[in-house]
Amino acid sequence: MPELPEVETVCRGLRKTLVDRKIKSVTLNRDGMRVPFPPALKKLAHVKVKSVSRRAKYVLVHLGDGQTLILHLGMSGRLLIFGKKDEYVPSKHDHMVLAFDDGARVVLNDPRRFGLAVLAKTDELENHAFFRALGPEPLGRNFTASSLAEKLQGKKVAIKLAIMDQRVVVGVGNIYASEALFAAHIDPRAAAGTLQPAAVAKLVAEIRAVLKRAIAAGGSSLRDYVQTDGELGYFQHQFAVYDREGQKCKGCTCNIKKTGGVKRITQGGRSTFYCPVRQAGLG
């Protein structure tokens, strides 16, 4: 399940492999994913990759012809990078294969097909429907305590849902929302507008911290893999509350039999994990 750290890790892998390489061919194995593949994808032969960047959870491959290839991994997508020495064995759900002049390949594999691959003009990206309304990058300068407080002001929606709203801040998915709220000792059910300034500041710091730690974990696993995919790296072993219903939270000193351990609730149709002691003031 790619969230921002996984997408960032994938971008770094792509950058290392593809910058200044020329596309040799584009193979499409179906009509599209969440949206149809644009016919222009097939006309990218001989186009050079200028740079690779990331906005929210979108991978942006900037091309020499003034276009940008926009990729999204949805929930189950992976970008597999095969170096020139790696053998590519096609597998189920390989929807798009980019072959490069040096023999490298990039494969977009996505069983659930919630991801996408489209093209846009590079100089019009800012106004593209995907990006127009996006909030600040959580690791960027514009994501601050005061800017977040302003966005949360008057909101009745639960803080967990608010930080997953891409208009508020991008890149915080279900896993890291729970993890950041735990680290900040904030009740995920709290109305967003009721957070005190100190709590908002703490939340900003913890969102940054948990994402950075996850990127570092992904980065460390990247070194060992010729094939880069969107896996969580080793960070999944560091979860404090996510997917730990009934277990101790990280650093717990409670009597689990008394507290019941990490609680799981549903918010917006999705699982939220939190510690009833440290995040809801019980016990």
Add this chain to the structure above:
DNA sequence: AGTGTCGCCTGAATGC
């Protein structure tokens, strides 16, 4: 506008 719910899609896990 703000808020809440649903569906897209497949595969793993679970239930009977």
Add this chain to the structure above:
DNA sequence: TGCATTCAGGCGACAC
């Protein structure tokens, strides 16, 4: 064993 059901989740669409 096998079939049905549930769940996972980013994000857009839709209803109120």
